[in-house]
Amino acid sequence: MKLMSRQEALEKLLSVAVGRVLFNHHGLPGIRFVNHILDDGQIIIRGHGNHIATLISTDNTRLIGYETAEIDPATLTGWSVTVTGPAELVTDPRKLAGYRAALPPWADGEQTQIVSIRPQLVAGYEISRNSLSETA
Amino acid sequence: MKLMSRQEALEKLLSVAVGRVLFNHHGLPGIRFVNHILDDGQIIIRGHGNHIATLISTDNTRLIGYETAEIDPATLTGWSVTVTGPAELVTDPRKLAGYRAALPPWADGEQTQIVSIRPQLVAGYEISRNSLSETA
Numbered sequence: 001m002k003l004m005s006r007q008e009a010l011e012k013l014l015s016v017a018v019g020r021v022l023f024n025h026h027g028l029p030g031i032r033f034v035n036h037i038l039d040d041g042q043i044i045i046r047g048h049g050n051h052i053a054t055l056i057s058t059d060n061t062r063l064i065g066y067e068t069a070e071i072d073p074a075t076l077t078g079w080s081v082t083v084t085g086p087a088e089l090v091t092d093p094r095k096l097a098g099y100r101a102a103l104p105p106w107a108d109g110e111q112t113q114i115v116s117i118r119p120q121l122v123a124g125y126e127i128s129r130n131s132l133s134e135t136a
Numbered sequence: 137m138k139l140m141s142r143q144e145a146l147e148k149l150l151s152v153a154v155g156r157v158l159f160n161h162h163g164l165p166g167i168r169f170v171n172h173i174l175d176d177g178q179i180i181i182r183g184h185g186n187h188i189a190t191l192i193s194t195d196n197t198r199l200i201g202y203e204t205a206e207i208d209p210a211t212l213t214g215w216s217v218t219v220t221g222p223a224e225l226v227t228d229p230r231k232l233a234g235y236r237a238a239l240p241p242w243a244d245g246e247q248t249q250i251v252s253i254r255p256q257l258v259a260g261y262e263i264s265r266n267s268l269s270e271t272a
Contacts, residue, residue: 001184001244017209022158022165028220028257029158029165029201035212048137048263065165073153076171077243084164107213107265108137121164127184129243 002126009081009124013068014038021045021052021115022065022082036066037102043083043117044090044099048106053113056087063087066117077128085120089113138262145217145260149204150174157181157188157251158201158218172202173238178252179219180226180235184242189249192223199223202253213264221256225249 004012013019013036023030034047043066045052056064064087071078090096090113099114106112140148149155149172159166170183179202181188192200200223207214226232226249235250242248 001246018207018212020156020167020203022167024160024163024165027160028199029160031156031158031167031201031203031216031218033205033207033214033216033263035209063164065167067156067167069169071154071169073171075243076154076240078169080167080169082167104212106263107211108263110137127169127242127244 002128004079004081004124004126006122009083009122010038010119012079012124013043013081013083016068016070019045019066019068021047022067023052035103035106036068037099039099039116041119043119044103045115045117046099046103046105046112047115048108048110048112052115053089056089056115063120064117066119071127075129079124079126081122081124083117083119083122085118087115087117090116138264140215140217140260140262142258145219145258146174146255148215148260149179149217149219152204152206155181155202155204157183158203159188171239171242172204173235175235175252178254180239181251181253182235182239182241182248183251184244184246184248188251189225192225192251199256200253202255207263211265215260215262217258217260219253219255219258221254223251223253226252
Protein backbone atom coordinates (compact mmCIF):
# COMPACT_ATOMS: atom_id res chain seq x y z
CA MET A 1 0.00 0.00 0.00
CA LYS A 2 1.46 3.33 -1.09
CA LEU A 3 0.26 6.55 0.57
CA MET A 4 -0.52 9.62 -1.56
CA SER A 5 0.27 13.26 -0.84
CA ARG A 6 -2.70 15.55 -0.10
CA GLN A 7 -2.38 17.04 -3.59
CA GLU A 8 -2.28 13.64 -5.32
CA ALA A 9 -5.26 12.48 -3.28
CA LEU A 10 -7.44 15.49 -4.18
CA GLU A 11 -6.56 15.06 -7.86
CA LYS A 12 -7.64 11.41 -7.70
CA LEU A 13 -10.88 12.41 -5.99
CA LEU A 14 -11.64 14.85 -8.81
CA SER A 15 -10.96 12.20 -11.45
CA VAL A 16 -14.23 10.42 -10.55
CA ALA A 17 -17.81 11.72 -10.37
CA VAL A 18 -19.31 9.86 -7.42
CA GLY A 19 -18.29 8.98 -3.90
CA ARG A 20 -19.65 7.89 -0.54
CA VAL A 21 -20.48 10.00 2.44
CA LEU A 22 -19.54 8.28 5.70
CA PHE A 23 -21.17 9.23 8.96
CA ASN A 24 -21.94 7.95 12.43
CA HIS A 25 -25.62 7.41 13.12
CA HIS A 26 -26.45 6.51 16.71
CA GLY A 27 -22.99 4.97 17.02
CA LEU A 28 -23.34 2.89 13.86
CA PRO A 29 -21.31 3.58 10.74
CA GLY A 30 -23.46 4.82 7.87
CA ILE A 31 -22.76 5.35 4.20
CA ARG A 32 -24.60 7.03 1.32
CA PHE A 33 -23.81 7.65 -2.35
CA VAL A 34 -23.44 11.16 -3.70
CA ASN A 35 -21.89 12.97 -6.63
CA HIS A 36 -19.45 15.84 -6.15
CA ILE A 37 -17.55 18.83 -7.48
CA LEU A 38 -14.77 20.87 -5.88
CA ASP A 39 -15.39 24.61 -5.39
CA ASP A 40 -12.99 26.98 -3.69
CA GLY A 41 -11.31 24.14 -1.84
CA GLN A 42 -14.60 22.69 -0.54
CA ILE A 43 -16.10 19.41 -1.64
CA ILE A 44 -19.67 20.07 -2.76
CA ILE A 45 -21.97 17.03 -2.76
CA ARG A 46 -25.48 16.22 -3.88
CA GLY A 47 -27.10 13.08 -2.53
CA HIS A 48 -30.43 11.40 -3.01
CA GLY A 49 -32.95 11.40 -0.22
CA ASN A 50 -32.63 13.77 2.71
CA HIS A 51 -30.72 11.53 5.06
CA ILE A 52 -27.42 13.42 5.03
CA ALA A 53 -29.08 16.80 5.19
CA THR A 54 -31.05 15.70 8.24
CA LEU A 55 -27.92 14.46 9.99
CA ILE A 56 -26.03 17.68 9.34
CA SER A 57 -28.95 19.89 10.32
CA THR A 58 -29.06 18.36 13.76
CA ASP A 59 -25.36 18.83 14.44
CA ASN A 60 -23.46 21.62 12.75
CA THR A 61 -20.12 20.48 14.10
CA ARG A 62 -20.53 17.00 12.70
CA LEU A 63 -17.42 15.56 11.11
CA ILE A 64 -18.17 13.42 8.14
CA GLY A 65 -16.01 11.41 5.79
CA TYR A 66 -16.06 11.35 2.05
CA GLU A 67 -14.59 8.46 0.13
CA THR A 68 -13.88 7.99 -3.55
CA ALA A 69 -12.15 5.01 -5.06
CA GLU A 70 -11.50 2.88 -8.08
CA ILE A 71 -10.87 -0.75 -7.27
CA ASP A 72 -10.56 -3.55 -9.81
CA PRO A 73 -12.09 -6.67 -8.20
CA ALA A 74 -10.39 -8.90 -10.77
CA THR A 75 -6.82 -7.84 -9.90
CA LEU A 76 -7.46 -6.50 -6.37
CA THR A 77 -5.62 -3.30 -7.22
CA GLY A 78 -6.71 0.34 -7.21
CA TRP A 79 -6.84 3.45 -5.09
CA SER A 80 -8.98 5.03 -2.39
CA VAL A 81 -9.10 8.60 -1.08
CA THR A 82 -10.92 9.59 2.12
CA VAL A 83 -11.47 13.18 3.18
CA THR A 84 -12.71 14.05 6.67
CA GLY A 85 -13.96 17.43 7.81
CA PRO A 86 -16.88 19.50 9.04
CA ALA A 87 -19.94 19.60 6.79
CA GLU A 88 -22.69 22.16 6.40
CA LEU A 89 -25.80 22.65 4.32
CA VAL A 90 -25.46 25.15 1.48
CA THR A 91 -28.24 27.74 1.83
CA ASP A 92 -27.00 30.70 -0.26
CA PRO A 93 -29.53 30.80 -3.16
CA ARG A 94 -26.97 31.93 -5.76
CA LYS A 95 -24.50 29.19 -4.80
CA LEU A 96 -27.30 26.61 -4.66
CA ALA A 97 -28.38 27.42 -8.21
CA GLY A 98 -24.84 27.03 -9.50
CA TYR A 99 -24.21 23.78 -7.65
CA ARG A 100 -27.56 22.30 -8.77
CA ALA A 101 -26.63 23.13 -12.36
CA ALA A 102 -23.17 21.55 -12.01
CA LEU A 103 -24.30 18.40 -10.18
CA PRO A 104 -26.81 16.23 -12.05
CA PRO A 105 -29.66 14.88 -9.91
CA TRP A 106 -29.83 11.15 -9.18
CA ALA A 107 -31.88 9.01 -11.55
CA ASP A 108 -34.90 8.70 -9.29
CA GLY A 109 -35.15 12.49 -9.13
CA GLU A 110 -35.68 12.74 -5.39
CA GLN A 111 -35.53 16.13 -3.76
CA THR A 112 -32.04 16.75 -2.45
CA GLN A 113 -30.05 19.34 -0.59
CA ILE A 114 -26.48 20.42 -1.26
CA VAL A 115 -23.77 19.98 1.37
CA SER A 116 -20.23 21.34 1.50
CA ILE A 117 -17.38 19.58 3.27
CA ARG A 118 -14.18 21.30 4.33
CA PRO A 119 -11.36 18.79 3.73
CA GLN A 120 -9.40 18.86 6.99
CA LEU A 121 -7.87 15.41 6.72
CA VAL A 122 -7.06 13.98 3.30
CA ALA A 123 -5.81 10.40 3.15
CA GLY A 124 -5.20 8.41 0.01
CA TYR A 125 -3.57 5.12 -0.80
CA GLU A 126 -2.85 3.00 -3.82
CA ILE A 127 -2.66 -0.78 -4.06
CA SER A 128 -0.67 -2.10 -6.97
CA ARG A 129 1.30 -5.22 -7.79
CA ASN A 130 4.59 -3.44 -7.26
CA SER A 131 3.87 -1.74 -3.95
CA LEU A 132 6.93 -2.24 -1.81
CA SER A 133 6.04 -0.45 1.39
CA GLU A 134 3.62 -1.25 4.20
CA THR A 135 2.13 1.84 5.74
CA ALA A 136 -1.14 0.72 7.33
CA MET B 137 -35.07 4.80 -3.84
CA LYS B 138 -36.46 1.29 -3.41
CA LEU B 139 -35.63 -0.70 -0.27
CA MET B 140 -34.67 -4.39 -0.54
CA SER B 141 -35.66 -7.26 1.69
CA ARG B 142 -32.92 -8.83 3.83
CA GLN B 143 -32.77 -11.80 1.47
CA GLU B 144 -32.54 -9.65 -1.67
CA ALA B 145 -29.83 -7.54 -0.03
CA LEU B 146 -27.67 -10.55 0.94
CA GLU B 147 -28.00 -11.94 -2.59
CA LYS B 148 -26.83 -8.62 -4.04
CA LEU B 149 -23.89 -8.58 -1.62
CA LEU B 150 -22.85 -12.02 -2.80
CA SER B 151 -23.04 -10.97 -6.46
CA VAL B 152 -19.88 -8.87 -6.07
CA ALA B 153 -16.41 -9.79 -4.81
CA VAL B 154 -15.27 -6.70 -2.90
CA GLY B 155 -16.73 -4.29 -0.39
CA ARG B 156 -15.83 -1.70 2.18
CA VAL B 157 -15.51 -2.12 5.90
CA LEU B 158 -16.83 0.90 7.77
CA PHE B 159 -15.71 1.68 11.30
CA ASN B 160 -15.39 4.47 13.80
CA HIS B 161 -11.83 5.40 14.66
CA HIS B 162 -11.48 7.93 17.49
CA GLY B 163 -14.89 9.32 16.52
CA LEU B 164 -14.00 9.64 12.84
CA PRO B 165 -15.61 7.49 10.17
CA GLY B 166 -13.12 5.12 8.56
CA ILE B 167 -13.32 2.88 5.53
CA ARG B 168 -11.17 0.11 4.08
CA PHE B 169 -11.45 -2.20 1.09
CA VAL B 170 -11.76 -5.94 1.53
CA ASN B 171 -12.94 -8.97 -0.37
CA HIS B 172 -15.51 -11.37 1.05
CA ILE B 173 -17.30 -14.68 1.05
CA LEU B 174 -20.34 -15.84 3.02
CA ASP B 175 -19.93 -18.86 5.29
CA ASP B 176 -22.62 -20.23 7.57
CA GLY B 177 -24.45 -16.91 7.59
CA GLN B 178 -21.34 -14.90 8.50
CA ILE B 179 -19.58 -12.49 6.19
CA ILE B 180 -15.92 -13.47 6.05
CA ILE B 181 -13.55 -10.73 4.92
CA ARG B 182 -9.89 -10.41 4.05
CA GLY B 183 -8.37 -6.94 3.99
CA HIS B 184 -4.94 -5.58 3.25
CA GLY B 185 -2.86 -4.14 6.03
CA ASN B 186 -3.65 -4.86 9.66
CA HIS B 187 -5.80 -1.85 10.37
CA ILE B 188 -9.13 -3.65 10.76
CA ALA B 189 -7.63 -6.50 12.75
CA THR B 190 -6.08 -4.01 15.16
CA LEU B 191 -9.38 -2.21 15.64
CA ILE B 192 -11.25 -5.42 16.35
CA SER B 193 -8.58 -6.79 18.67
CA THR B 194 -8.92 -3.80 20.94
CA ASP B 195 -12.70 -4.03 21.23
CA ASN B 196 -14.43 -7.36 20.80
CA THR B 197 -17.88 -5.84 20.94
CA ARG B 198 -17.14 -3.42 18.13
CA LEU B 199 -19.94 -3.02 15.63
CA ILE B 200 -18.71 -2.48 12.14
CA GLY B 201 -20.44 -1.90 8.85
CA TYR B 202 -19.85 -3.64 5.58
CA GLU B 203 -20.96 -2.06 2.33
CA THR B 204 -21.11 -3.42 -1.19
CA ALA B 205 -22.51 -1.56 -4.16
CA GLU B 206 -22.65 -1.16 -7.89
CA ILE B 207 -23.28 2.40 -9.00
CA ASP B 208 -23.13 3.64 -12.57
CA PRO B 209 -21.73 7.19 -12.45
CA ALA B 210 -22.98 7.86 -15.98
CA THR B 211 -26.66 7.23 -15.22
CA LEU B 212 -26.58 7.76 -11.42
CA THR B 213 -28.39 4.48 -10.89
CA GLY B 214 -27.43 1.32 -9.01
CA TRP B 215 -27.70 -0.40 -5.68
CA SER B 216 -26.02 -0.44 -2.28
CA VAL B 217 -26.20 -2.94 0.58
CA THR B 218 -24.90 -2.24 4.07
CA VAL B 219 -24.62 -4.86 6.78
CA THR B 220 -23.93 -3.94 10.40
CA GLY B 221 -22.96 -6.30 13.16
CA PRO B 222 -20.32 -7.47 15.62
CA ALA B 223 -16.98 -8.51 14.16
CA GLU B 224 -14.30 -10.85 15.41
CA LEU B 225 -10.94 -12.16 14.28
CA VAL B 226 -10.96 -15.71 12.96
CA THR B 227 -8.36 -17.71 14.87
CA ASP B 228 -9.37 -21.37 14.29
CA PRO B 229 -6.46 -22.73 12.16
CA ARG B 230 -8.67 -25.05 10.11
CA LYS B 231 -11.16 -22.28 9.29
CA LEU B 232 -8.33 -19.85 8.57
CA ALA B 233 -6.79 -22.20 6.02
CA GLY B 234 -10.11 -22.59 4.23
CA TYR B 235 -10.87 -18.88 4.19
CA ARG B 236 -7.36 -17.99 2.98
CA ALA B 237 -7.80 -20.46 0.12
CA ALA B 238 -11.22 -19.03 -0.79
CA LEU B 239 -10.26 -15.35 -0.54
CA PRO B 240 -7.42 -14.25 -2.85
CA PRO B 241 -4.85 -11.94 -1.21
CA TRP B 242 -4.66 -8.30 -2.32
CA ALA B 243 -2.22 -7.47 -5.12
CA ASP B 244 0.45 -6.01 -2.88
CA GLY B 245 0.57 -9.24 -0.91
CA GLU B 246 0.51 -7.68 2.53
CA GLN B 247 0.03 -9.90 5.54
CA THR B 248 -3.63 -9.94 6.47
CA GLN B 249 -5.93 -11.41 9.05
CA ILE B 250 -9.40 -12.81 8.47
CA VAL B 251 -12.44 -11.29 10.15
CA SER B 252 -16.01 -12.55 10.42
CA ILE B 253 -19.01 -10.25 10.71
CA ARG B 254 -22.39 -11.38 12.00
CA PRO B 255 -25.01 -9.56 9.90
CA GLN B 256 -27.42 -8.14 12.51
CA LEU B 257 -28.77 -5.28 10.41
CA VAL B 258 -29.04 -5.67 6.65
CA ALA B 259 -30.13 -2.64 4.64
CA GLY B 260 -30.22 -2.41 0.88
CA TYR B 261 -31.61 0.04 -1.62
CA GLU B 262 -31.81 0.44 -5.35
CA ILE B 263 -31.84 3.64 -7.37
CA SER B 264 -33.37 3.33 -10.80
CA ARG B 265 -35.10 5.58 -13.30
CA ASN B 266 -38.49 4.14 -12.42
CA SER B 267 -38.30 4.28 -8.64
CA LEU B 268 -41.59 5.65 -7.45
CA SER B 269 -41.21 5.58 -3.70
CA GLU B 270 -39.21 7.73 -1.32
CA THR B 271 -38.02 5.84 1.68
CA ALA B 272 -34.98 7.74 2.95
